[in-house]
Amino acid sequence: MTDLSMHTAAKMARIALGHVAQEYPHKLDHVLGGDEDARPPRELHPVFFGSFDWHSCVHGWWTLLTVRRLHRDGAEALEIERLADSTFTAEKIAVERAYLDRPLSRGFERPYGWAWLLYLHLEAAKHADRSWVAELAPLASAFANRFRTYLQILTYPIRAGAHSNTAFALVLALEWAEQFDEPLADLIRSRSRHWFAADRDAQAWEPSGDDFLSPTLTEALLMKRVLAEDAFGEWFGHFLPRIHQRQPETLFTPATVSDRSDGKIAHLDGLNLSRAWCWRLLGHRDVAEEHLAAALPHVAGDYMGEHWLQSFALLALLATRTIQADALIPPSPH
Structure with missing residues (x-):
């Protein structure tokens, strides 16, 4: 049974429905090779042109499909179905797929957007009454292949607290690969152990000023996914040896957000939500609740x-028992 009530789900759906098809303002991840490449988002990305940027649109759609699955009787479910049916079409997906073949698109949305696309495809597979999983399959296959190549050439993991973070991308990609691509799942497990198995006594020098991920906790969550239970317990004890003394203190202290109109500083709300997600899955509900609140x-x-936070709130709520979530989420003014 999920902790996501219909009331909370409806609020999230209304917000996401309001931005996945909103083209502007928009921040493109687009390298121009000439004047002919200067085109608007809707032409470059007829599926994922909304939500300020490509990756936020992808996980905005993940939010919508997840809400639709969990609350089929909600008033928003029919609207989600109609919009998805008209958006996830073979013709539009083909344009998105062709974009990846551009010579200048090799690093497009790597690895954050790749991982969220796989996670969206995984969610689409849970909607057997729709063709969405089949429509999205060419994109999922393309990004899986990109992961396969990238993981073999990435010498060092990226431990930043934003889009380039390796551990977060692999947490999502592994869940997809375990269902659709076991060789990729094996590669993710192998590379994760190679990069992180020897880590000890994490100092948790975070957050940075625009983090929305905890490098420390996302690494821990990834290792929980790739190690056997006993092995993870031993690793975690070495990785955060003073956790029961609530040390490092910064991991237990919700980030302060000084200006939510600043897109980078607003990332810190996402940090609190993604920490709540990690803490709950790592078995520390009390700290998760502090960050969620x-x-x-x-x-x-x-x-x-607003164009992206619902997704991280949803991750946290699906992992955390939050009795008063409805009271905490205000109505959208849009």
């Missing part, structure tokens, strides 16, 4: 956060 009141209100 700090961020949930701010998932709506300013577009700089």
Whole structure:
């Protein structure tokens, strides 16, 4: 049974429905090779042109499909179905797929957008009454192949607290690969152990000023996924040896957000939500609740956060028992 009530789900759906098809403002991840490449988002990406940027649109769609699956009787479910049916078409997906073949698109959305696309495809597979999983399959296959190549040439993991973070991308990609691509799942497990198995006594020098991921906790969550239970317990004890003394203190302290109209500073609300997700899955519900309570009141209100925060709130809520979530999320003004 999920902790996501219909009331909370409806709020999230209304917000996401309001931005996945909103083209502007838009921040493109697009390398121009000439004047002919200067084109609007809707032409470059007829599926994922909304939500300020490509990856936010992808996980905005993940939010919508997840809400539709969990609350089929909600008033928003029919609207989600109609919009998805008209968006996830073979013709539009083909344009998105062709974009990846551009010589200048090798690093497009790597690895964050790749991982979210796989996670969206995984969610689409849970909607057997629709063709969405089949329509998205060419994109999922393309990004899986990119992961396969990238993991073999990536000498060092990226431990930043934003889009380039390796561990977060692999947490999502592994869940997809375990269902659709076991060789890729094996590669993810192998590379994760290679990069992180020897890590000890994490100092958790975070957050940075625009983090929305905890490098420390996302690494721990990834290792929980790739190690056997006993092996993970031993690894985690070495990785965060003072956790029962609530040390490092920064991991237990929700981030302060000084200006939610600033897109980068607003990332810190996402940090609190993604930490809540990690803490709950790592078995520390009390710390998760502290972070969740700090961020949930701010998932709506300013577009700089509103275009993406629902996805991280949903991850946290699906992992955390939150009795008062409805009271914490304000209605969207849009």
